[in-house]
Amino acid sequence: MNLKELIPQKLQEKFSHVKFEFLDYRGDLSVKFEKEHVVEICRFLKEDSDFQFKLCEDVTAIDWAKRKNRFTVVYHIFSLKHNFRLRLKADVDESDCTIDSVTPVWKTSNWLERETWDMYGIKFNNHPDLRRMYMPEDFQYHPLRKDFPLMGIPGSLPLPKKD
């Protein structure tokens, strides 16, 4: 059976309480669901013998700026067995800017989630080491948010003194 049909079918069977949205765009399948279920769905996709999405290629986010659910966290996962890529999406609102970490499922996502935290300010619950990835530790802002100015906020990144 085609994986593009099998994935929606098995997910809806297994998680009947979750509201899924499936989108097949230019040959890539995306699955959207509520953020509360992210860990169980990811674990299922990784461990189910039909799928075996053993590689987490990327974790990132989208800032929609003015939408009601401001952020969308995006996971790109890959099944080595089927040579198949899948995109998972979960909406996160600014008022509750957290999502569960998938580090118990894929260890790779540790740094990827740190990067997402650094750039978008989305907190990952139960993350073992949620420090900033790129910016200095004491930096106050999250640069990839749409309301962050391109040239930064003056004085927020200190420079050494010129004598």
Place this chain on the structure above:
Amino acid sequence: MGLEAKLKEEGFITTTIDAVVAWSRESSVWPMPMGISCCAIEMMATADPKYDMARFGSEVMRFTPRQCDLMIVAGTVTYKMAHVVRKIYDQMPDPKWVIAMGACTSSGGMYRSYNVVQGIDQFLPVDVYLAGCPPRPDNLLNALIQIQDKISKTKARDFQDRKLPELTVLHNN
């Protein structure tokens, strides 16, 4: 230089300490290769046999700041890296010179963005700015020659009263 002939004839030469010191300083400028990004590739090419920085007495790239006179900042300096660059500069003994190599180092270049320092002259005293992205090795040699010209105009006592800057400890977790 005809030095040998002159010495053979007279057995001595007269000069000034300033001239001798400046001459020896400019003829053996030891660079600190601060290769941060792609400009470093051109900097390496400058040291290779084709362009041969050794012709100007600068083949000894030292990877410790304690033995260097010239810092070649070759690459994009981010705000996070700026502290490292400054710390290495502070460890170099006086007298010392700085080349800002390439567009990024001189002005931020194409990285007009929050994380890149828009010109290292915001935290370092720069002697020569070098255009190009990256500059060709010839261009770096030209910068080196300009530094040598600058050194040749200095006097030995120009640097005697310089105080060491206070080193600050950077807590970078």
